Amino acid sequence: MNAAIIKRFLHQFTAVLLLSLPLLSHSLETDTISAGVVIRDPDTIISQKRVFKLGFFSPANTTSRYLGVYYVVSEEAVVWVANRGRPLSGSPSAVATISEDGNLVLIDSRNETVWSTNATAAPSANTTLQILDTGNLVLRENATGDIIWESFSEPSNVFLPTMRIIDNVNTGKKVVVSSWINDSNPGTGGFASGLEALNIPQMFTWNNGRPYWRSGPWNGLILIGVQDMYSPYLDGFSVVDDHAGISYFTAPQADFLMKIDLNSSGSLLQKLWNVDKKSWDVTWLAPSNECDVYGTCGPFGSCDSRATSMCSCLRGFEPVSSDEWGSGNWTNGCQRVNHLQCDAGGPNGDGFARLPFMKVPDFAEQFTPRQEDECQSRCLGNCSCIAYAYDAKIGCMFWSDTLIDIQQFSGVGVDLYIRLSPSDFGKEKDKKVYIIIPVVVGLACISAMIFVAWCWMAKRKGHKPEQKKIFQAEQTFPSDSTAIVLKQESEVDSIEELPLFSFETVANATDQFNENNLLGKGGFGPVYKGNLGDGKEIAVKRLSAASGQGAQEFKNEVIVISKLQHRNLVRLLGYCVENEEKMLIYEYMPNKSLDFCLFDDSNPSKKVLGWRKRLNIIEGIGRGLLYLHRDSRLKIIHRDLKPSNVLLDEDWNPKISDFGMARILGGDQEHDNTARVVGTYGYMAPEYAMEGRFSEKSDVYSFGVLMLEILKGKKNAHFYNHEWSLGLIGCAWRLWSEDDGLAFVDQVIASSGSKGEIVRCIHIALLCVQEFPKDRPTIQTVLSMLSREIVDLPAPEQPLFAEKWNGLPVGTTVATGEFGHSVNELTITAIDGR
Numbered sequence: 153m154n155a156a157i158i159k160r161f162l163h164q165f166t167a168v169l170l171l172s173l174p175l176l177s178h179s180l181e182t183d184t185i186s187a188g189v190v191i192r193d194p195d196t197i198i199s200q201k202r203v204f205k206l207g208f209f210s211p212a213n214t215t216s217r218y219l220g221v222y223y224v225v226s227e228e229a230v231v232w233v234a235n236r237g238r239p240l241s242g243s244p245s246a247v248a249t250i251s252e253d254g255n256l257v258l259i260d261s262r263n264e265t266v267w268s269t270n271a272t273a274a275p276s277a278n279t280t281l282q283i284l285d286t287g288n289l290v291l292r293e294n295a296t297g298d299i300i301w302e303s304f305s306e307p308s309n310v311f312l313p314t315m316r317i318i319d320n321v322n323t324g325k326k327v328v329v330s331s332w333i334n335d336s337n338p339g340t341g342g343f344a345s346g347l348e349a350l351n352i353p354q355m356f357t358w359n360n361g362r363p364y365w366r367s368g369p370w371n372g373l374i375l376i377g378v379q380d381m382y383s384p385y386l387d388g389f390s391v392v393d394d395h396a397g398i399s400y401f402t403a404p405q406a407d408f409l410m411k412i413d414l415n416s417s418g419s420l421l422q423k424l425w426n427v428d429k430k431s432w433d434v435t436w437l438a439p440s441n442e443c444d445v446y447g448t449c450g451p452f453g454s455c456d457s458r459a460t461s462m463c464s465c466l467r468g469f470e471p472v473s474s475d476e477w478g479s480g481n482w483t484n485g486c487q488r489v490n491h492l493q494c495d496a497g498g499p500n501g502d503g504f505a506r507l508p509f510m511k512v513p514d515f516a517e518q519f520t521p522r523q524e525d526e527c528q529s530r531c532l533g534n535c536s537c538i539a540y541a542y543d544a545k546i547g548c549m550f551w552s553d554t555l556i557d558i559q560q561f562s563g564v565g566v567d568l569y570i571r572l573s574p575s576d577f578g579k580e581k582d583k584k585v586y587i588i589i590p591v592v593v594g595l596a597c598i599s600a601m602i603f604v605a606w607c608w609m610a611k612r613k614g615h616k617p618e619q620k621k622i623f624q625a626e627q628t629f630p631s632d633s634t635a636i637v638l639k640q641e642s643e644v645d646s647i648e649e650l651p652l653f654s655f656e657t658v659a660n661a662t663d664q665f666n667e668n669n670l671l672g673k674g675g676f677g678p679v680y681k682g683n684l685g686d687g688k689e690i691a692v693k694r695l696s697a698a699s700g701q702g703a704q705e706f707k708n709e710v711i712v713i714s715k716l717q718h719r720n721l722v723r724l725l726g727y728c729v730e731n732e733e734k735m736l737i738y739e740y741m742p743n744k745s746l747d748f749c750l751f752d753d754s755n756p757s758k759k760v761l762g763w764r765k766r767l768n769i770i771e772g773i774g775r776g777l778l779y780l781h782r783d784s785r786l787k788i789i790h791r792d793l794k795p796s797n798v799l800l801d802e803d804w805n806p807k808i809s810d811f812g813m814a815r816i817l818g819g820d821q822e823h824d825n826t827a828r829v830v831g832t833y834g835y836m837a838p839e840y841a842m843e844g845r846f847s848e849k850s851d852v853y854s855f856g857v858l859m860l861e862i863l864k865g866k867k868n869a870h871f872y873n874h875e876w877s878l879g880l881i882g883c884a885w886r887l888w889s890e891d892d893g894l895a896f897v898d899q900v901i902a903s904s905g906s907k908g909e910i911v912r913c914i915h916i917a918l919l920c921v922q923e924f925p926k927d928r929p930t931i932q933t934v935l936s937m938l939s940r941e942i943v944d945l946p947a948p949e950q951p952l953f954a955e956k957w958n959g960l961p962v963g964t965t966v967a968t969g970e971f972g973h974s975v976n977e978l979t980i981t982a983i984d985g986r
């Protein structure tokens with residue numbers, strides 16, 4: 153039922169299977185050893201939940217033996233090696249043990265210590281070695297329990313969740329991941345990956361000390377020079393600064409197996425264990441193309457992997473040597489064409505050219521401004537500043553001297569402003585400071601869409617030969633992700649599967665769209681009740697003609713929706729498209745919408761909705777959402793989950809409706825960006841409302857708000873207006889943290905449910921409405937929490953109270969505004985998001 157649980161079960165199952173096979177190695181069936189216990193090749197010790205083993209192994213094509221840590225399910229995947237540079241000769245007669253001085257030591261057949269943890273100097277320390285389920289090997293002092301040594305502080309070529317890649321700015325000491333020499337030799341190779349925390353933290357891969365790959369600055373949420381990080385796809389990674397000069401890069405423990413390998417040619421490969429295929433899937437790669445390699449285009453050069461000529465000079469710059477440049481040797485980069493006025497000491501007429509969607513250059517200096525425009529004025533006022541950029545979390549970034557390792561991204565990235573002489577802007581505009589307005593809506597829009605396509609492509613890169621086809625699709629339908637998905641889908645399926653109703657049939661069924669049959673008015677047009685003559689009742693959504701959606705696109709959308717079949721989603725029975733008319737025909741839901749039942753105190757059905765029914769509704773919506781996010785072939789982000797979009801059948805089972813705004817993400821794509829924010833304020837996650845970033849986690853946010861509303865029996869917006877200024881979420885948080893959760897909920901359920909269950913439900917909702925998407929659980933986890941498959945709940949962060957962002961967000965492009973059917977609820981609607 154729950155994929156996470158099944159996955160975990162499978163892990164264990166496979167582990168058990170492996171163990172029951174006649175194995176070469178013999179597990180000591182313990183995860184700890186202390187003085188006197190010997191691990192004799194080929195014995196192993198195994199972590200408590202049977203995830204990792206410590207034992208001896210030989211790399212491919214050698215007979216040399218090494219002591220290392222590897223996965224139980226994938227023994228060839230070695231994550232740590234003790235005697236990296238000191239192989240043991242072939243015959244398996246070496247032992248690992250705790251020596252008298254308390255260290256883990258490796259002793260060869262000649263009774264010589266080949267390797268030691270060197271952690272204690274005491275002649276008779278009492279210590280215990282344990283292998284943990286994270287893959288960490290820890291040596292603890294018996295008396296105090298303190299960890300005196302751990303393998304995570306001396307990584308080999310693999311980064312694992314909870315490992316800390318440390319940069320100590322005070323001492324210059326770093327913990328890095330370092331490559332093997334080659335697949336047969338785990339000795340320390342030429343590549344190392346680590347954190348550079350000075351100034352703004354960045355991750356690097358170095359090739360013998362020289363930068364080989366650079367992640368771009370950490371902005372508190374993502375590494376802004378890694379395109380994939382703009383999606384929650386690489387969620388969970390963080391750079392932590394202890395404010396005492398020590399920073400580290402880390403990732404939380406997940407319930408699936410994830411690792412990042414640094415291979416012997418310097419590539420970082422993020423891999424997830426595929427339980428079904430019993431192999432590792434590569435989900436991310438760096439460098440992923442030549443542009444990702446540090447400084448490919450030299451100083452003042454910009455790299456674009458999609459362009460015909462990969463390298464180009466920044467605006468206002470020309471190749472240092474056009475011969476070399478022409479022959480594809482870009483190492484010397486570019487130089488300025490016109491001198492800056494600033495340098496000449498004359499009147500400062502320099503201006504800035506805006507380069508959108510960039511990977512910012514290396515060597516940024518940081519400044520925290522009061523306002524965004526301060527970046528520009530500060531840079532203009534200092535002649536050594538040759539470029540600046542702004543990121544909401546970092547603040548201003550400035551560059552002097554040189555600009556290196558710049559990349560053109562598409563749809564994501566930072567706007568880079570480079571300082572140019574007035575003559576670079578052309579004569580016709582005479583001497584002025586030229587600032588290109590930051591928000592160019594159209595461009596952003598188009599780029600966001602190209603990004604969607606690109607993202608999808610990128611995720612498929614290296615997996616399937618479909619790449620080319622998708623690229624063509626992008627060219628054919630540059631403006632919409634749905635279309636891109638459908639280009640492929642329609643090759644397999646056709647719309648014929650779904651009944652086409654004639655206009656006449658629908659008009660007759662609804663009594664010529666009689667006002668008496670009007671069920672409600674959604675953002676996309678009125679909904680009518682109808683009767684098909686055979687007693688079958690239907691709901692007809694008549695899309696407003698102003699939608700501007702073409703017939704073909706509409707059909708495409710219909711195909712997608714018709715494929716969605718789940719008992720917690722409203723079923724589409726057919727469609728009608730004739731001339732300007734476009735209509736969707738759904739099954740009819742006798743109990744109308746949740747909105748109708750829940751928020752109207754005079755409605756008798758409110759009394760019917762006791763605790764059990766409400767919990768059932770919450771779980772049902774959750775399952776519908778999980779289907780959209782995970783189970784169907786296409787990943788769908790609903791984007792407008794709210795009570796009026798949840799319909800109830802005769803047995804009060806919830807069914808999610810209104811996919812008009814849903815975005816369909818292709819293949820493995822996990823996130824999209826939009827310049828158009830559609831949705832309903834009050835239900836929109838802060839990152840979506842403010843930055844247009846939506847993902848499954850923004851749906852989780854809406855789900856959290858919905859849960860609180862179901863528990864409270866009041867609308868978020870109404871609540872906000874009429875009661876405490878805290879808002880629904882703030883109120884829930886306050887009462888819950890004061891241990892008075894029961895006071896928050898509707899009287900009807902307070903009297904019909906158990907306190908423990910209700911309070912737990914509020915707790916789960918608070919986890920869903922946390923400010924940062926990465927903190928929110930997935931809908932899958934939410935369901936496991938609700939069903940108590942997950943018993944212990946993490947503590948939620950204090951929510952960002954609604955009023956902080958409840959107004960129209962600054963700087964967001966909002967599509968056509970339109971008041972929805974409810975007065976207090978501002979529905980911002982883009983008819984179809986294209």
Ligand SMILES: *[C@@H]1O[C@H](CO)[C@@H](O)[C@H](O)[C@H]1NC(C)=O
Nearest residue numbers: 211212213214334335336337
């Ligand atoms: C091991 O040797 C075989 C045969 O020479 C070769 O095909 C394979 O690539 C080698 N494996 C590694 C990891 O070097």
Ligand SMILES: *[C@@H]1O[C@H](CO)[C@@H](O)[C@H](O)[C@H]1NC(C)=O
Nearest residue numbers: 251252259261262263264265
């Ligand atoms: C191995 O060396 C240690 C001291 O280094 C010694 O105490 C022990 O007896 C030796 N064992 C054998 C089998 O020679």
Ligand SMILES: *[C@@H]1O[C@H](CO)[C@@H](O)[C@H](O)[C@H]1NC(C)=O
Nearest residue numbers: 234235266267268269270271
């Ligand atoms: C432990 O110390 C010895 C002697 O100082 C040294 O040769 C060896 O390389 C050290 N081992 C490790 C793993 O640091």
Ligand SMILES: *[C@@H]1O[C@H](CO)[C@@H](O)[C@H](O)[C@H]1NC(C)=O
Nearest residue numbers: 274275276277278279294295
């Ligand atoms: C280690 O344990 C032994 C007995 O278990 C004890 O005699 C000895 O003092 C302990 N050593 C240390 C350093 O605590």
Ligand SMILES: *[C@@H]1O[C@H](CO)[C@@H](O)[C@H](O)[C@H]1NC(C)=O
Nearest residue numbers: 184186187277278279280294
């Ligand atoms: C250290 O602790 C472990 C487990 O608690 C125990 O088995 C072992 O005997 C202890 N070692 C010594 C030297 O006392």
Ligand SMILES: *[C@@H]1O[C@H](CO)[C@@H](O)[C@H](O)[C@H]1NC(C)=O
Nearest residue numbers: 212213333334335336337339
């Ligand atoms: C791996 O490196 C070692 C030492 O540098 C070398 O002797 C060996 O031939 C290499 N093996 C392969 C397969 O390249």
Ligand SMILES: *[C@@H]1O[C@H](CO)[C@@H](O)[C@H](O)[C@H]1NC(C)=O
Nearest residue numbers: 335415416417418419421437
């Ligand atoms: C390292 O990974 C990259 C990217 O997948 C691959 O092209 C390269 O061949 C790998 N290097 C080795 C030595 O396997």
Ligand SMILES: *[C@@H]1O[C@H](CO)[C@@H](O)[C@H](O)[C@H]1NC(C)=O
Nearest residue numbers: 473476479480481482483484
């Ligand atoms: C590119 O040019 C630089 C300096 O002009 C030279 O050192 C380098 O070898 C050239 N690289 C290639 C690949 O020709």
Ligand SMILES: *[C@@H]1O[C@H](CO)[C@@H](O)[C@H](O)[C@H]1NC(C)=O
Nearest residue numbers: 517534535536537550551552
């Ligand atoms: C100008 O910028 C440079 C480099 O960022 C900096 O070192 C210098 O202090 C700045 N000068 C002024 C007057 O702010």
